[in-house]
Amino acid sequence: MELRQIYYFMEAANREHITQASEALHVAQSAISRQIALLEDELGVPLFSRKGRNIQLTKAGKIFLEHAERGISEFEKAEQKIKEYLNPETGLIRLGISTSLSVHTLPIVLQKFHSIHPGIDFQLHQGTVPYLIKLISQGSIDLAFASPVPKHHERIRSSILYTERMVLLMPKRHKKAGKGPIALSQLKNERFITFRSKLSLQELFRDACRQAGFAPNIVFEGEDMDTIKSLVSSDFGIALMPENAAAYNLPETIVAVPLSTPKISRSVGVIRPRERELAPSEQIFSQFIDAFYDRLHRFGQ
Numbered sequence: 001m002e003l004r005q006i007y008y009f010m011e012a013a014n015r016e017h018i019t020q021a022s023e024a025l026h027v028a029q030s031a032i033s034r035q036i037a038l039l040e041d042e043l044g045v046p047l048f049s050r051k052g053r054n055i056q057l058t059k060a061g062k063i064f065l066e067h068a069e070r071g072i073s074e075f076e077k078a079e080q081k082i083k084e085y086l087n088p089e090t091g092l093i094r095l096g097i098s099t100s101l102s103v104h105t106l107p108i109v110l111q112k113f114h115s116i117h118p119g120i121d122f123q124l125h126q127g128t129v130p131y132l133i134k135l136i137s138q139g140s141i142d143l144a145f146a147s148p149v150p151k152h153h154e155r156i157r158s159s160i161l162y163t164e165r166m167v168l169l170m171p172k173r174h175k176k177a178g179k180g181p182i183a184l185s186q187l188k189n190e191r192f193i194t195f196r197s198k199l200s201l202q203e204l205f206r207d208a209c210r211q212a213g214f215a216p217n218i219v220f221e222g223e224d225m226d227t228i229k230s231l232v233s234s235d236f237g238i239a240l241m242p243e244n245a246a247a248y249n250l251p252e253t254i255v256a257v258p259l260s261t262p263k264i265s266r267s268v269g270v271i272r273p274r275e276r277e278l279a280p281s282e283q284i285f286s287q288f289i290d291a292f293y294d295r296l297h298r299f300g301q
Helices: 004-017 018-025 029-043 060-084 106-116 131-136 202-210 225-233 241-249 282-296
Strands: 048-049 054-057 091-097 120-125 141-145 157-173 191-195 215-224 238-242 254-259 266-272
Touching: 004 018, 004 029, 018 191, 029 225, 048 225, 054 060, 060 091, 060 120, 060 282, 091 282, 106 120, 106 238, 106 282, 120 131, 120 238, 120 282, 131 141, 131 225, 131 266, 141 282, 157 202, 157 225, 157 241, 157 282, 191 202, 202 238, 202 254, 202 266, 225 238, 238 254, 241 254, 266 282
Parallel strands: 091 120, 091 141, 191 215, 191 238
Antiparallel strands: 048 054, 141 266, 157 238, 157 254, 157 266
């Protein structure tokens, strides 16, 4: 089995036409037909059925196409990684960001990094932490910003960049606003706006309520920070939110109030593959992230 046979097969499969595949590849039709025939002989099954001038994948052909595309993708990734090893200042970093993680410093990080390393580009993906771990395990992304930061996971390594407190968001006209830190137990009769279920922030919120001795009255579940802030501003309810997210783009009608008890926080960090060494460009970015957040929190910026 030769690599060119797989390329010819994939082009013909996607176009369902030998002539069009020939024109796209700038290869004679007879050459494509012969290589596909040799591939079919080696596999022992027909990959196409012929219908006039068009062709269609057989059931075996569909199976082979699925795996062929995956294999070619891995070859292309390997080629890209080799180029990065030859020149670490080039490459594509596939970066994940966990849902509900408001990293308002991320655009600054990417902008500063790109100004120093203009040959390295990014492709961004968003999802829950379990989903990002799955993508890293599959090799679909290279590393990710995550919160909470998973510990002792068999597939990934993690490092904490910083921790942030959770604060209460409430309208300024709320009777408890402006009176200093509040015990969560004092708010058991309030209406709460939270992040949707299965997101770590709701789990953190529910755990805090259990510590305070009550089950919260949740009137809305979402995942968009600005939507939650807007609902708080309209006096629909109050919310628990990470301090950094609360400080960013906060409406003038809302105040962020610290919790006196329980004091809760979450970790924010980076997850990386455990069994794969980072490519040179990824190592450069990983070191840049560590240094950036170290400076940021050392000087309290």
